[in-house]
Amino acid sequence: MALPTEIDPRKLALQGNLLEGTVNIVDLPRLESSVSSICEPLKASIQFELDESRAKVAHGKAVVLVETVCQRCLDGVKVEVEAVFSVQVIWSEDHLNRVAANYEPWLVVDKLANLNELLEDEILLALPLVNYHEEGGCTGDTFQDEVRAIGDEVVSDNPFNVLLQLKK
Numbered sequence: 001m002a003l004p005t006e007i008d009p010r011k012l013a014l015q016g017n018l019l020e021g022t023v024n025i026v027d028l029p030r031l032e033s034s035v036s037s038i039c040e041p042l043k044a045s046i047q048f049e050l051d052e053s054r055a056k057v058a059h060g061k062a063v064v065l066v067e068t069v070c071q072r073c074l075d076g077v078k079v080e081v082e083a084v085f086s087v088q089v090i091w092s093e094d095h096l097n098r099v100a101a102n103y104e105p106w107l108v109v110d111k112l113a114n115l116n117e118l119l120e121d122e123i124l125l126a127l128p129l130v131n132y133h134e135e136g137g138c139t140g141d142t143f144q145d146e147v148r149a150i151g152d153e154v155v156s157d158n159p160f161n162v163l164l165q166l167k168k
């Protein structure tokens with residue numbers, strides 16, 4: 001089920017609500033322009049609550065599979081980006097000093113906040129700057145292995161070795 005775009009985070013925190021669902025690819029334009037493609041809708045769950053000091057906070061997790069470019073072989077590589085975050089809702093930047101150290105400030109100046117933007121921000125922060133295929137899955141690796149194998153062969157089986165040794 002799709003997550004609501006516009007939410008009232010303070011009300012959700014007072015009610016202790018849990019939101020779970022997906023964000024469509026078209027609603028993640030900044031992420032889409034940062035990667036080759038977004039493979040499937042973003043999945044997220046966000047628990048809203050009041051913390052011990054009755055601050056309105058949310059603890060969330062967002063996961064999305066994207067395709068980007070492997071910096072070793074320059075082929076496409078699929079990367080699962082996961083963001084785990086804790087945010088505290090504040091009305092204005094004057095309240096930044098009220099945000100506890102274990103929370104990121106979430107500036108919500110109106111009653112409603114855009115949940116898609118928050119999730120997209122968190123994913124963009126978690127997106128690695130450079131990406132690689134896993135060991136063994138990269139053609140860049142294969143190329144290096146082949147070079148190494150050919151190198152070994154030269155030393156052991158190559159008949160020209162004999163010539164080389166004769167020359168010495």
Ligand SMILES: [Zn+2]
Nearest residue numbers: 070073133138
């Ligand atoms: Zn690669």
